[in-house]
Amino acid sequence: MTTAKHPALPVNRRQVLKGASALGLGAMTLGLTPAWASPWGQTTAYPQGTESGPEVSLAIRRAAYPVAGRDARPISINGTSPGPLIRLKEGQDAVLRVTNLLEEPTSIHWHGLILPPDMDGVPGVSFAGIGPGDTFSYRFPVRQSGTYWYHSHSGLQEQLGHAGPLIIDAAEREPFRYDREHVLLLTDWSFEEPATIFRNLKTGEGYYNFQERTVADFFADVEKHGFTDTATQRAMWARMRMSSRDIADVTGSTYTYLMNGHSPNQNWTALFKPGETQRLRIINGSAMSYFDVRIPGLTMTVVAADGQPVQPVPVDEFRIGIAETYDVLVKPEADTAYTLFAESMDRSGYAIGTLAPRLGMAAAIPARRRIADRGMEAMGSHAGMDMSGMQTEEHAGMMGPNQPDSPKLDHARMISMDSSGMAGMDHAGMTGMDHAGMTGMAAHQAGGILPAGTVQPGARLDQPGIGLDPRERRVLVYRDLKAIRPWPDRRPPGRELELHLTGNMERYMWSFDGKKFSEVTGPIHFAKDERLRLILVNNTMMEHPIHLHGMWMELENGAGELIPRKHTLNIKPGERLSALVTADAEGSWAFHCHLLYHMDAGMFRVVKVA
């Protein structure tokens, strides 16, 4: 690619040259990849491909461009897909000019940034969007630091690689030190058009799932657990018309999982010098994929979550929900290669890279684990169901014998619980358990409202989630996250707002409180400057990464004054989580599930702070 291929680009000459040199490097060594994915990481010596603030120009286009070594047509930003690293500094006034060279409207949302509502980049909520040929200038003061990312908020464009990392250097020294940093942006690429994927999800249930249970699994379970237990379990799932293997809607059967734009075969490599401390900024920029990240042979020390510093937590593995970011420190001492392994939650594939002292090295690739079956869980935490819509899966997440999440629950007990619980699992039973009952139950415990920071009944903060076994290795759980110091607003919540995450898998309808975006009238209201508790109850069988724009959510994980704050919360099936919100950001904000196709299917609301 040369400058001649950027006709009439309103990017400045410096950026064109930068882009060209970055692509030149890429073409020589690694294919056309973003230059911030340089082997030596982001040090002052290797600034190519980084668009440094405060003023940045970005051109969005769709063009032929290889992905995973094959012809593809992703959306590129300044010539790369995923886009360039945008580097800002806390305290700057950023000016980000985005030029749309697509034939359709586009947008960029700065994920996790606290900024004015008209700069948030959500078409129809923050602004009108950026029309074809138009340039929109985002201007906002940078008031935070850490690891974030940016992506399109228009239609399904994010699935086409319209995303990139956004790093804000702190004005003051961060509470940890490191010698070198690498960005690990995880994405899921498909050679199918996003609209085709969405259509397949809408018309063919389980379309991408090639790990469903078969007759063979039944007999294997009979051998392991006996006929009665197995038959009881399977009958329960059959009655519910659900699949216990429904871990991911879109899987490795169509996705190639990418690390910094590299497929597993291309083996992106990050370089280190033995003894150096490496800061890995891991961003889940995928459309639909949860990843479990580990580096066999190295302990990772989690030092930030969603861009915000946390007290160090040493772990061997962590799950990263869509749109979440984690910063970890690793200190490889040996002159050897390590595998950066990000396995998809449903085990249908992985993104992979190598952390090595020299280029051309590779370490062993861990064996992929088997897909886990979702199990059964007592109905307690997720009883409040609204049957007014066609949305609610009558039977929310459950866990059971096959679920390593629950080592304390023995098999026999689970089964007996299952069979007794089943009676309540039909429609009629569920309708009887109403909303009011739930709220009453929670309220009962503290004569009104639980104290700030308290874990809600129904939260599973000690569990890493489906398919992860904390007995095998140390796995990060939400309970581990503790802020360095208390966040500024120490007020207790003045009120509670409970929202249910609902869906209909058969029709691929997703919603809040049983209503798709097209079915709701009016936004969710936050009073300006109020302190409120947002309670999220997952009535579905799937994890949902819930993202609130414009304001932090302080996750009530039992850490008292040191509860962590996040922009995206992963809610496990059947789980009930709460977060404290300071509604200090006047204006309209998007609030949605960050599974791209769930959002597009209606799991989206507008929050209005006034």
Next chain:
Amino acid sequence: MKSRIITVGIGTSLVMLAATGSHAEDGYDAPHDWPSPITEHSRGSLLVDRLEYASADKGEDALAWDFRAWYGGDLNRLYLKGEGENVQGDNEAAEFENLDLLYSRLIAPFWELQGGIGYQGGIATDDHPGRYFGVINLQGLAPHRFETDIDLRVSDDGDISAGLEGEYDLRLTQRTYLQPRVEIAVAGDDVPAFGVGEGLNSIRTGLRLRYEVTRKFAPYLGVYWEKAYGETADLARIEGKDVEDTGIVAGLRFWY
């Protein structure tokens, strides 16, 4: 009677379909020229559940089909369903056992209630007698994942009949399915011209082994057994047809 059923059926379908186009107001005070942050689209799909050649042990071979196409949104859809066969070697044109145009509404998470008009007979041929119906259907996924379609019909002569179709997919591998299916027909009135007697008319069952080359394209092989009962069986005997038959089928299941 015939024209009234058709008019009412089409009218109902169109009115209900029109209702699907209107969505709730956005409900927040964004300027009018801003787009909606989430846009819903109507879509359509065609499923040919069975397109098969049936080789009967006693009777004639036949080419049979069973399809359903829909267009609409999540809750409201317009369906066209067709099931029929062309008996080989009888020098007669193909006959639709039913060709239904239905408005469909999702009434429960797994169930659609459908209503509209149906037709039985030949298309553009005089080989088969034809008649029209008012049709009500309940289509959905019953507990234990049984695909179910129950229909109740009133013909233009006021004759009542009902049918039940059930299918179950037993997953042998990620791409191979064993599918038992059953069809039961009953009638409230004798209609000799269509070979229908009062009471239980017939039971057809089959077992098909299907391989999904892709999710959307799956050839299969299978066997079936069918039997007519009661007065329906008597009518068949009078016409010199077999009351009970078995056979093998080879066919395709595909959808878009």
